Amino acid sequence: MADPSSYRPKPGQIPDSPGVYKFRDEHGRVIYVGKAKSLRQRLANYFQDLAGLHPRTRTMVTTAASVEWTVVSTEVEALQLEYSWIKEFDPRFNVKYRDDKSYPYLAVTLNEEFPRVQVMRGAKKKGVRYFGPYGHAWAIRETVDLMLRVFPVRTCSAGVFKRSAQIGRPCLLGYIGKCSAPCVGRISPEEHRELAEDFCDFMAGRTGAYLRRLERAMQDAAEEMEYERAARLRDDIGALKRAMEKSAVVLADATDADLIAVAEDELEAAVQIFHVRGGRVRGQRGWVTDKVEAVTTAGLVEHALQQLYGEERGDAVPKEVLVPALPELVEPVQQWLSERRGSQVSLRIPQRGDKKDLMATVGRNAQQALALHKTKRASDLTTRSRALEEIAEALGLDAVPLRIECFDISHLQGDDVVASMVVFEDGLARKSEYRRFQIKGFEGQDDVRSMHEVIGRRFKRYLQEKQKSGEWTEEPAAPAGGDGEAGAAERAEAASPEPDPMAGHPTDEEGRPKRFAYPPQLVVVDGGAPQVAAARRALDELGIDDVAVCGLAKRLEEVWLPEEDDPVVLPRSSEGLYLLQRVRDEAHRFAIRYQRTKRGKRLKSSPLDAVAGLGESRRQALLKHFGSLKKLRAATVDELCEVPGVGRKTAESVLASLAGATPAGPAVNTATGEIIEDDGAAPAALSSERGRDR
Numbered sequence: 035m036a037d038p039s040s041y042r043p044k045p046g047q048i049p050d051s052p053g054v055y056k057f058r059d060e061h062g063r064v065i066y067v068g069k070a071k072s073l074r075q076r077l078a079n080y081f082q083d084l085a086g087l088h089p090r091t092r093t094m095v096t097t098a099a100s101v102e103w104t105v106v107s108t109e110v111e112a113l114q115l116e117y118s119w120i121k122e123f124d125p126r127f128n129v130k131y132r133d134d135k136s137y138p139y140l141a142v143t144l145n146e147e148f149p150r151v152q153v154m155r156g157a158k159k160k161g162v163r164y165f166g167p168y169g170h171a172w173a174i175r176e177t178v179d180l181m182l183r184v185f186p187v188r189t190c191s192a193g194v195f196k197r198s199a200q201i202g203r204p205c206l207l208g209y210i211g212k213c214s215a216p217c218v219g220r221i222s223p224e225e226h227r228e229l230a231e232d233f234c235d236f237m238a239g240r241t242g243a244y245l246r247r248l249e250r251a252m253q254d255a256a257e258e259m260e261y262e263r264a265a266r267l268r269d270d271i272g273a274l275k276r277a278m279e280k281s282a283v284v285l286a287d288a289t290d291a292d293l294i295a296v297a298e299d300e301l302e303a304a305v306q307i308f309h310v311r312g313g314r315v316r317g318q319r320g321w322v323t324d325k326v327e328a329v330t331t332a333g334l335v336e337h338a339l340q341q342l343y344g345e346e347r348g349d350a351v352p353k354e355v356l357v358p359a360l361p362e363l364v365e366p367v368q369q370w371l372s373e374r375r376g377s378q379v380s381l382r383i384p385q386r387g388d389k390k391d392l393m394a395t396v397g398r399n400a401q402q403a404l405a406l407h408k409t410k411r412a413s414d415l416t417t418r419s420r421a422l423e424e425i426a427e428a429l430g431l432d433a434v435p436l437r438i439e440c441f442d443i444s445h446l447q448g449d450d451v452v453a454s455m456v457v458f459e460d461g462l463a464r465k466s467e468y469r470r471f472q473i474k475g476f477e478g479q480d481d482v483r484s485m486h487e488v489i490g491r492r493f494k495r496y497l498q499e500k501q502k503s504g505e506w507t508e509e510p511a512a513p514a515g516g517d518g519e520a521g522a523a524e525r526a527e528a529a530s531p532e533p534d535p536m537a538g539h540p541t542d543e544e545g546r547p548k549r550f551a552y553p554p555q556l557v558v559v560d561g562g563a564p565q566v567a568a569a570r571r572a573l574d575e576l577g578i579d580d581v582a583v584c585g586l587a588k589r590l591e592e593v594w595l596p597e598e599d600d601p602v603v604l605p606r607s608s609e610g611l612y613l614l615q616r617v618r619d620e621a622h623r624f625a626i627r628y629q630r631t632k633r634g635k636r637l638k639s640s641p642l643d644a645v646a647g648l649g650e651s652r653r654q655a656l657l658k659h660f661g662s663l664k665k666l667r668a669a670t671v672d673e674l675c676e677v678p679g680v681g682r683k684t685a686e687s688v689l690a691s692l693a694g695a696t697p698a699g700p701a702v703n704t705a706t707g708e709i710i711e712d713d714g715a716a717p718a719a720l721s722s723e724r725g726r727d728r
Contacts, residue, residue, distance in 0.1 A: 038095045042081045050074040053105040054115045057098035064123035069112040088328035094127045109366035117340045129337045140165040140174045148216045149230035165237045182212040184270045185233040291354035297400035304404035305338045320403045336361040351375035418461030424610030435556035440617045442560040443484045444625035453488040454625035470628045482568045489572035562587040570596040586618045645691045667692045
């Protein structure tokens with residue numbers, strides 16, 4: 035590990051001008067490329083105290099052994115040079131987008147004497163007109179098949195074309211009217227090129243004028259009683275309309291635009307692009323990347339723009355590019371795009387209307403792409419095994435943690451404090467083992483104390499199960515802050531759909547799985563050093579010393595161990611870090627869901643809920659009959675007995691319950707500020723929820 039001060043440039047050496055810089059390692063390899071409006075200010079940020087740097091930046095500067103820079107005259111030149119160097123050197127610490135597939139394009143080879151329509155993948159070639167990208171090659175072939183009856187352009191390979199010219203006989207498409215057969219001279223090279231250009235114009239979105247021309251020709255043929263030609267033109271119009279229907283109109287103003295959306299977490303990011311031409315979605319593509327550098331959403335957008343348009347010219351760069359966040363230096367990026375197009379390009383964030391709605395759709399696609407990528411990564415057995423081995427090595431465990439339990443605390447400003455426990459076995463979630471807890475030992479907000487209580491209650495139940503089975507002979511000590519009973523709220527959220535989900539687990543006499551009877555090898559808590567210390571203390575109080583504990587702090591994804599002053603920083607590419615993150619995020623999701631459910635039930639509660647024997651139907655009947663709880667309190671026993679299904683004994687119980695309950699405060703309509711006198715309506719529906727879920 036190098037000391038950045040050993041290669042730090044001397045004061046005054048770095049120019050205060052735009053430029054591009056490269057960090058090299060001890061072997062001379064370029065490991066990072068960046069650009070700056072002021073090289074002096076930017077590079078000074080890398081040579082500050084290491085403790086103040088982002089962990090990824092700290093790793094980069096300690097891996098590097100030298101830094102060099104190139105001064106340029108404008109920020110646009112810096113952007114271009116940065117892109118060129120990233121393509122040339124492929125630095126390990128730069129964000130690099132990985133195409134999740136090789137996207138097929140519909141290509142027209144206008145650089146040939148007889149242009150050909152075909153499916154193309156890979157690098158783009160000069161003189162070839164591209165449309166797309168498409169999700170599947172069959173979608174291109176379906177579109178081309180519909181278009182060929184109107185634009186019979188050549189689609190055959192060079193070998194087939196040459197063979198047909200030699201024998202003087204066209205291929206099958208020439209006989210059925212889906213090729214103009216230039217190979218045998220049925221059409222001149224000039225006429226065939228005109229057909230290919232009309233095909234390109236139609237695919238580019240200029241469809242209205244051509245359809246109107248065909249409709250006029252059809253009407254003229256009908257007036258001249260050339261009904262067969264009119265019928266062919268009618269069928270041609272239908273084929274073109276069916277081809278157009280394959281890409282629905284999404285923007286009514288016939289806009290040419292690319293929409294870019296980003297979905298990200300602390301470790302990875304997914305980018306989705308919709309290509310809209312003539313108001314229709316003509317193509318879609320996506321990338322996934324590891325966040326190997328400290329990069330914001332704006333930075334990810336800038337990298338995506340470089341990746342997308344770095345090799346493009348002319349119409350391939352649209353007039354409008356819509357993004358979720360503007361790059362830090364938006365003017366140079368916009369100027370760079372305009373230079374590549376040859377005319378003005380607008381780079382902006384959509385604020386309203388159809389474009390904002392379409393951007394939301396692109397964003398959902400990005401979220402799904404990221405989720406799918408994570409699912410594929412988690413389902414790989416080799417990857418899971420490597421993740422568990424990396425966790426064991428990083429935490430100094432004797433064996434890989436085949437069972438991991440993660441705990442999280444959730445509340446809303448100190449109210450409805452709950453906890454969750456999720457279980458991962460062999461790197462996969464086991465939902466039948468999930469548990470949830472209500473914090474019982476104290477009132478208010480104290481995450482550290484809550485974590486101590488939950489860990490203590492969970493493992494006290496484990497010791498009780500061992501004592502019942504005869505595996506444990508000593509009486510377990512009760513942990514502080516809890517009564518050892520998780521209650522009904524600790525049930526699993528949902529049973530796993532997998533067959534025999536509890537195979538190999540302890541069961542009771544009737545074959546049911548014992549709750550809390552199977553210990554983990556590793557306990558993960560959502561939090562830093564204080565939460566880890568609380569969890570370790572709870573285990574020590576119970577005499578449990580064979581369960582490892584760690585915490586995952588969300589801000590920097592640092593792993594904290596008990597009685598350690600410094601966290602363990604797993605490599606950015608570590609599968610072990612990715613697994614710990616998934617476990618932590620699942621515990622957080624499960625806790626939030628339970629906390630919201632609990633809060634919702636509390637806000638919807640009514641004094642009538644406490645009346646024994648009064649079901650939902652009769653509660654609704656009483657409220658419907660009297661209109662509100664206020665009027666219900668003022669009613670007599672005889673008036674209550676008038677409600678169908680309510681007897682005298684029930685009526686007396688209702689009035690006794692309402693008399694003992696504290697009347698609710700007035701409900702407030704948050705839209706108007708009006709106090710609603712009728713307290714029969716559930717105030718929860720009208721009151722505002724302040725604060726945030728944790």
